[in-house]
């Protein structure tokens with residue numbers, strides 16, 4: 020049975036459960052459930068604090084986990100990223116009252132409040148800057164107003180929390196994060212159950228990013244049409260009853276679908292349809 024760690028709360032937990040559900044796995048019905056077994060898929064899910072997941076996975080007791088890249092790096096745990104999942108995207112940045120600093124080099128001798136002490140301490144050390152770090156559990160934006168620190172380092176997505184606290188980011192982003200799948204460093208990459216799990220999640224990612232496009236076009240326009248819709252490997256081209264016409268089928272990125280339909284129409288393609296992909300294995 021594959022043992023998988025899933026975030027039990029916070030920004031990661033809802034989208035992670037949705038993705039697992041879309042990949043055909045049973046998920047818990049109540050937020051108080053701490054573990055469930057999905058016997059049909061031979062998988063057991065453990066619902067854990069996002070911050071603790073890398074530690075469990077590095078211990079080898081759980082095979083894989085879903086967590087944030089920033090949380091993995093912060094933990095310093097002996098685990099590695101094997102698949103980015105595209106949700107819970109954020110950047111990790113320094114911020115302060117306007118005019119406080121222009122970059123990490125201005126932080127010498129100052130105090131930085133953060134929930135991600137591991138990331139901040141390493142970044143300061145790598146930059147050769149000697150500053151103090153105060154660990155807070157959350158809502159670090161308030162630490163400046165209350166005099167606990169002059170600078171914070173925190174997760175920024177829309178920037179709303181910073182604006183509400185009258186703060187501004189400064190310097191280069193310290194890191195970019197998103198939800199990821201992790202496993203213990205050096206664990207067997209070919210383990211068939213792990214590979215199957217990753218293929219299912221990849222299938223969800225592809226189904227979310229691509230649509231299927233079908234259209235008819237004249238044989239003379241086929242090369243131009245196929246250049247617009249190259250597909251992942253190569254489009255399917257089938258003869259039509261009407262001589263001189265073919266039907267083409269290819270996957271295209273969902274975000275480009277409308278533009279591609281316009282371009283296909285402009286070169287004479289007709290009966291252009293897009294349909295959603297519900298699941299796939301590449």
Ligand SMILES: Nc1ncnc2c1ncn2[C@@H]1O[C@H](COP(=O)(O)OP(=O)(O)OP(=O)(O)O)[C@@H](O)[C@H]1O
Nearest residue numbers: 029030031069087088089090107108109174176196
């Ligand atoms: N507003 C946000 N938008 C996108 N991703 C976010 C946001 N806040 C946090 N994250 C990401 O979610 C992950 C976990 O953060 P989250 O805030 O859910 O947990 P936490 O702060 O450790 O715990 P909690 O807030 O429940 O005490 C991190 O990878 C982080 O980058």
Ligand SMILES: O=P(O)(O)OC[C@H]1O[C@H](OP(=O)(O)OP(=O)(O)O)[C@H](O)[C@@H]1O
Nearest residue numbers: 157158159174175176177178179180181
């Ligand atoms: O840029 P924004 O869109 O405003 O998002 C960033 C905020 O979201 C997270 O807070 P969370 O809700 O997890 O609370 P916490 O600080 O207690 O962890 C993060 O710590 C920031 O405060």
Ligand SMILES: [Mg+2]
Nearest residue numbers: 029030157158
């Ligand atoms: Mg949080």
